[in-house]
Amino acid sequence: MQTETDTKTKIKNYIIESTFDDVEKIKDATLIFEEGILDSMGLLFLIEFLQEEFNLTTSDEELVVENFQSINSIIAFIESKM
Amino acid sequence: MTTTRKPFSKDILHIENIDIVCNEIISKLKTDIAKTLQRRGAVIGISGGIDSSVCMALSAKAFGPNKVTAIMLPEQDSSDDSRMLAEKLAAKFEITDTIVEDITKALDGFGCYQRRDDAIGRVITNFDPTIDKAKIEIKQDAASNLPPAFSVTVIKPNGEVISKLLPVKEYLQIVASTNFKQRSRMSMLYYHAERLHYAVIGTPNKHEVEQGFFVKHGDGGADVMPIGHLYKTQVYQLARYLGVPQEIIDRTPTTDTYTAEQTQEDFFYQMPFEQMDLIWYGWENEYPANEVAKVMGRTPQYIENIYKNFERKRKTTEYLRMRPIF
Numbered sequence: 001m002q003t004e005t006d007t008k009t010k011i012k013n014y015i016i017e018s019t020f021d022d023v024e025k026i027k028d029a030t031l032i033f034e035e036g037i038l039d040s041m042g043l044l045f046l047i048e049f050l051q052e053e054f055n056l057t058t059s060d061e062e063l064v065v066e067n068f069q070s071i072n073s074i075i076a077f078i079e080s081k082m
Numbered sequence: 083m084t085t086t087r088k089p090f091s092k093d094i095l096h097i098e099n100i101d102i103v104c105n106e107i108i109s110k111l112k113t114d115i116a117k118t119l120q121r122r123g124a125v126i127g128i129s130g131g132i133d134s135s136v137c138m139a140l141s142a143k144a145f146g147p148n149k150v151t152a153i154m155l156p157e158q159d160s161s162d163d164s165r166m167l168a169e170k171l172a173a174k175f176e177i178t179d180t181i182v183e184d185i186t187k188a189l190d191g192f193g194c195y196q197r198r199d200d201a202i203g204r205v206i207t208n209f210d211p212t213i214d215k216a217k218i219e220i221k222q223d224a225a226s227n228l229p230p231a232f233s234v235t236v237i238k239p240n241g242e243v244i245s246k247l248l249p250v251k252e253y254l255q256i257v258a259s260t261n262f263k264q265r266s267r268m269s270m271l272y273y274h275a276e277r278l279h280y281a282v283i284g285t286p287n288k289h290e291v292e293q294g295f296f297v298k299h300g301d302g303g304a305d306v307m308p309i310g311h312l313y314k315t316q317v318y319q320l321a322r323y324l325g326v327p328q329e330i331i332d333r334t335p336t337t338d339t340y341t342a343e344q345t346q347e348d349f350f351y352q353m354p355f356e357q358m359d360l361i362w363y364g365w366e367n368e369y370p371a372n373e374v375a376k377v378m379g380r381t382p383q384y385i386e387n388i389y390k391n392f393e394r395k396r397k398t399t400e401y402l403r404m405r406p407i408f
Contacts, residue, residue: 040229044250065227
């Protein structure tokens with residue numbers, strides 16, 4: 001079974017690999033869009049990653065800042081869909 | 083010394099001396115084309131939209147109607163009235179060298195329609211491109227703190243509307259396919275420009291240039307952009323002053339790219355032009371959000387969020403405005 005820590009690590013690794021950012025820059029509560037770590041294309045690729053990695057489908061209505069603003073928010077969003 | 087600036091108001095973008103502004107643009111166009119680019123006239127693609135109409139009117143006044151070639155570049159998805167309006171416009175400014183170049187076959191050769199429809203069909207499986215209409219649009223509020231994501235909307239002949247959030251691969255394929263349209267138009271404009279030793283007039287306005295609402299090497303490929311510094315409401319002001327036909331002024335700006343009716347607001351801007359112009363001006367000139375909010379009848383938080391949206395758009399589209407790096 002996948003733990004919250006595993007999920008967090010996967011998401012963090014994904015963001016680091018796709019942005020080439022330093023690992024220290026991205027904390028669990030870092031506002032990844034507000035701070036310009038991911039842009040609009042980054043959001044679309046993130047949605048694709050969530051689909052492929054966690055089989056999680058995102059609807060129009062779920063595209064709100066509360067679900068995606070940080071790694072913590074994404075974890076909460078994934079858990080709410082499980 | 084302290085400089086005072088105008089308090090923010092709804093009239094702040096109104097051009098007081100429209101005749102002077104027009105004459106300055108016309109004079110600069112002459113210098114740009116004749117002296118800097120060393121060309122003998124101008125080629126312009128006209129669509130029946132407000133931006134190309136104003137650029138054509140300015141070009142006709144700058145070089146004289148016999149030194150301007152107006153080219154209509156329709157394809158199978160273009161709206162029927164685009165051509166009628168473009169012809170009316172050319173007649174109004176006495177441009178006799180008008181050419182119609184239907185680019186449908188070229189686009190078909192590139193696989194533009196097939197590639198686009200394949201991508202739509204992967205998302206909406208019962209999409210039938212022979213009878214259904216389709217478009218892509220942003221459904222989120224412009225004041226959202228999350229970047230926008232596109233949805234594809236299919237309209238069935240019976241009026242049924244099916245809309246789904248676009249996965250990234252399909253989104254990119256649809257955009258890359260439809261961008262053949264602007265790039266094919268650019269190629270055709272340069273064919274005529276080189277044939278005549280003319281320059282190509284680009285029609286993007288300030289928002290299109292700065293928010294990245296243009297196709298790199300497509301409608302962004304031109305020699306001069308005479309209205310690239312003007313807000314959309316100022317383009318309308320010029321249109322009225324220059325005598326652009328009223329039907330063109332009254333027409334809702336569309337992308338004229340997808341088979342379903344698609345306004346520029348739905349597709350990209352997420353708010354009406356009048357509002358966008360003013361908030362953009364406020365953002366660009368660093369007016370505090372609360373001062374803009376009062377005038378616009380919005381909350382300061384809303385304006386702050388729009389400021390962030392603008393900042394994000396300008397940053398993420400920087401690539402479109404960049405020259406090749408070497």
